[in-house]
Amino acid sequence: MWTATGIAHLTLIQNFCRKVVLVLAVALAQVAALLLNLLDPKPPTAPRGGVFLLRSTCLTGFTFRAKQRNASPVIQTEAHAMQARAVSRTILWVLFGLYVLIVFLPNLAWWKLAPVDAPFATPMAANLVFLLLAFALTRPVWPGVWLLLPLAVLAPAEVFYTLTYGHPSDVHLLGILRETNLSEAGSYARGLGGLVLLTMLGTLGLGMWLARGLRASGLAWPGRIRLLVLVSGGLAGVLIAAQDLPLGEAEAAGPEPGRQAEMEARLTGGETSGSGRELMNSYPLGLPFRVASYLEQRAGLAEAQARLQDFSFGAHQPAAPAARQVHVLVIGETGRADHWQLNGYARATTPRLARTPGVVNFGDVVSNWAWTRMSVPVMLTRKPGRDRNVFFAERSLISAFREAGFRTYWLSTQSPLGKHDSSIALYADEADETRYLNPARYSGPGVYDGALLEALDAVLARREPRQLIVLHTLGSHFNYADRYPESFDVFRPSFKGRSDASLHDPSNRSELRNSYDNSILYTDHVLAEAIDRLNRLDAHATLLYMADHGENLFDDDCPKSGHGHMTERDFRVASIWWNSASWARARPEPLTRLHSRRNAPLTAEHVFPTLLDAAGIKIDGDDETHSLLAQAWRPRPRWVQGELDFDAAVRDVQCLALVSGAHARRAIK
Numbered sequence: 294m295w296t297a298t299g300i301a302h303l304t305l306i307q308n309f310c311r312k313v314v315l316v317l318a319v320a321l322a323q324v325a326a327l328l329l330n331l332l333d334p335k336p337p338t339a340p341r342g343g344v345f346l347l348r349s350t351c352l353t354g355f356t357f358r359a360k361q362r363n364a365s366p367v368i369q370t371e372a373h374a375m376q377a378r379a380v381s382r383t384i385l386w387v388l389f390g391l392y393v394l395i396v397f398l399p400n401l402a403w404w405k406l407a408p409v410d411a412p413f414a415t416p417m418a419a420n421l422v423f424l425l426l427a428f429a430l431t432r433p434v435w436p437g438v439w440l441l442l443p444l445a446v447l448a449p450a451e452v453f454y455t456l457t458y459g460h461p462s463d464v465h466l467l468g469i470l471r472e473t474n475l476s477e478a479g480s481y482a483r484g485l486g487g488l489v490l491l492t493m494l495g496t497l498g499l500g501m502w503l504a505r506g507l508r509a510s511g512l513a514w515p516g517r518i519r520l521l522v523l524v525s526g527g528l529a530g531v532l533i534a535a536q537d538l539p540l541g542e543a544e545a546a547g548p549e550p551g552r553q554a555e556m557e558a559r560l561t562g563g564e565t566s567g568s569g570r571e572l573m574n575s576y577p578l579g580l581p582f583r584v585a586s587y588l589e590q591r592a593g594l595a596e597a598q599a600r601l602q603d604f605s606f607g608a609h610q611p612a613a614p615a616a617r618q619v620h621v622l623v624i625g626e627t628g629r630a631d632h633w634q635l636n637g638y639a640r641a642t643t644p645r646l647a648r649t650p651g652v653v654n655f656g657d658v659v660s661n662w663a664w665t666r667m668s669v670p671v672m673l674t675r676k677p678g679r680d681r682n683v684f685f686a687e688r689s690l691i692s693a694f695r696e697a698g699f700r701t702y703w704l705s706t707q708s709p710l711g712k713h714d715s716s717i718a719l720y721a722d723e724a725d726e727t728r729y730l731n732p733a734r735y736s737g738p739g740v741y742d743g744a745l746l747e748a749l750d751a752v753l754a755r756r757e758p759r760q761l762i763v764l765h766t767l768g769s770h771f772n773y774a775d776r777y778p779e780s781f782d783v784f785r786p787s788f789k790g791r792s793d794a795s796l797h798d799p800s801n802r803s804e805l806r807n808s809y810d811n812s813i814l815y816t817d818h819v820l821a822e823a824i825d826r827l828n829r830l831d832a833h834a835t836l837l838y839m840a841d842h843g844e845n846l847f848d849d850d851c852p853k854s855g856h857g858h859m860t861e862r863d864f865r866v867a868s869i870w871w872n873s874a875s876w877a878r879a880r881p882e883p884l885t886r887l888h889s890r891r892n893a894p895l896t897a898e899h900v901f902p903t904l905l906d907a908a909g910i911k912i913d914g915d916d917e918t919h920s921l922l923a924q925a926w927r928p929r930p931r932w933v934q935g936e937l938d939f940d941a942a943v944r945d946v947q948c949l950a951l952v953s954g955a956h957a958r959r960a961i962k
């Protein structure tokens with residue numbers, strides 16, 4: 294019943310309706326304003342002398358009351374009253390200007406930090422028009438102050454968030470707040486800082502006081518100016534809304550058929566288009582777009598979760614050991630293999646892991662995808678590395694561990710929602726406890742992965758007999774210098790403390806490389822600390838780390854940076870294994886097999902079966918040929934980006950970009 298044409302029409306109709314509503318709302322506001330204008334009584338004649346002074350604003354009121362005591366009301370002259378009223382009105386206008394500036398301030402904070410290509414003129418103009426319209430809705434100015442009060446009070450927090458995390462509040466923050474319990478919310482509020490809370494309270498006071506003052510003084514728009522503001526503002530609103538009107542083609546062209554495509558689009562999309570995209574980061578007009586985008590992405594997630602509701606692995610642990618069991622999966626981010634000292638890199642980027650007993654480094658690991666949202670699900674599920682769909686009709690290893698009686702945890706410094714995140718959050722939500730520790734998304738500095746160690750301590754301190762803990766790190770995500778504290782800024786010059794970090798300028802090659810290596814050095818610290826904690830437990834413990842994809846760093850003569858370029862450096866990733874002594878005693882032969890495969894050709898597909906095997910968990914339809922611990926393990930073709938055999942593909946000389954070789958072409962057919 295959900296044909297492609299049907300969905301395309303539905304989308305077209307939805308978009309059209311949204312815009313019609315927007316246009317109607319602006320028109321309605323204008324009509325309402327005109328009616329109010331007609332109904333408005335003339336501004337009351339200001340009471341003369343002392344009475345007027347007593348009804349003046351608090352600030353001016355105090356001054357005038359004091360004066361009044363010294364002067365006889367009888368000799369209070371009309372001129373004095375006029376002068377006092379003029380002063381009071383000047384102060385009111387100044388405070389009014391301050392109030393408007395506070396509501397507008399988040400835009401200026403973002404303007405300071407936004408990339409040069411970020412939309413600027415339209416969002417600034419649109420928000421100014423919005424503020425003007427809000428004040429011009431009624432002839433007296435004071436109702437507008439009340440109307441904007443919630444936005445004014447939130448504005449200092451928004452400015453603080455933007456300046457601290459390098460990006461306005463967004464879907465990420467809404468997702469975090471959803472996962473946050475009351476005590477965590479309290480700690481976030483404390484994290485805001487006393488100054489910000491005071492500023493918010495001060496703004497609240499200012500707004501309430503200003504509204505009363507403006508009302509008492511009877512300040513009102515001159516009729517013609519207000520009409521001009523309403524008409525021109527309304528027209529501007531209509532023009533901004535109308536630029537998204539679907540005039541023919543474009544948005545209706547939904548290429549994929551069926552509800553699956555629709556849901557997958559929501560899982561990996563949630564990107565607002567048109568004026569929504571332009572206004573998204575502006576304040577306050579961006580707020581409804583942020584909430585709408587959040588709700589849409591949540592709906593996509595909920596639909597995907599509903600489809601997996603009845604799925605079961607039939608998982609069990611036939612020979613459960615008496616000892617405590619703790620298994621940890623660390624998902625790395627942008628962990629390029631050849632920049633790890635353990636893989637022969639000339640710099641000491643992994644010194645701690647290099648001297649940690651029991652660490653096994655896998656030297657030939659390929660991620661099936663150069664995109665986080667596609668590669669991480671291959672680690673977590675039985676999804677074939679070659680499967681090009683976003684959605685896979687099975688749950689993840691987290692559910693398998695849960696079914697087998699483990700308490701499961703997902704601790705993350707990444708995002709709970711978003712284009713790159715929702716397809717992973719789908720699995721994170723399977724855990725008994727899911728915690729997102731980073732108030733910032735990956736585009737800002739935020740917290741370091743070290744925050745995961747504190748969360749890990751708290752989980753380990755619970756001493757539950759069976760635990761699975763997934764740590765989803767930010768690893769070496771660009772901006773690399775944002776991923777490690779000052780004390781790890783060893784390779785220099787780096788981008789640490791600089792605001793001009795760019796991934797796209799080849800003249801930054803050495804800064805990029807140094808910053809990147811520092812982030813690996815910090816990952817080394819986080820992994821070594823996690824292993825240290827597991828080692829102290831006296832438990833059957835294992836840790837498996839694998840990065841989601843690699844990175845290009847303007848290597849040699851290659852003009853590429855970042856990932857997703859189909860190069861060998863996109864796919865070769867770092868991966869290590871560690872196990873406790875008691876686990877080794879219980880599983881000596883599997884451990885020997887794992888050691889013997891340390892340089893075998895591996896992919897993300899090995900994570901799921903190896904981790905289940907490490908915990909001795911059996912599931913329906915078990916395929917032991919994938920587990921590195923199993924006798925039956927066999928190497929398999931390593932598919933990347935769903936289309937190329939990594940080992941068969943030809944490399945170009947400049948960037949080691951993979952080109953489909955004859956063998957690969959045959960295999961694809």
Ligand SMILES: [Zn+2]
Nearest residue numbers: 626627665841
């Ligand atoms: Zn990634």
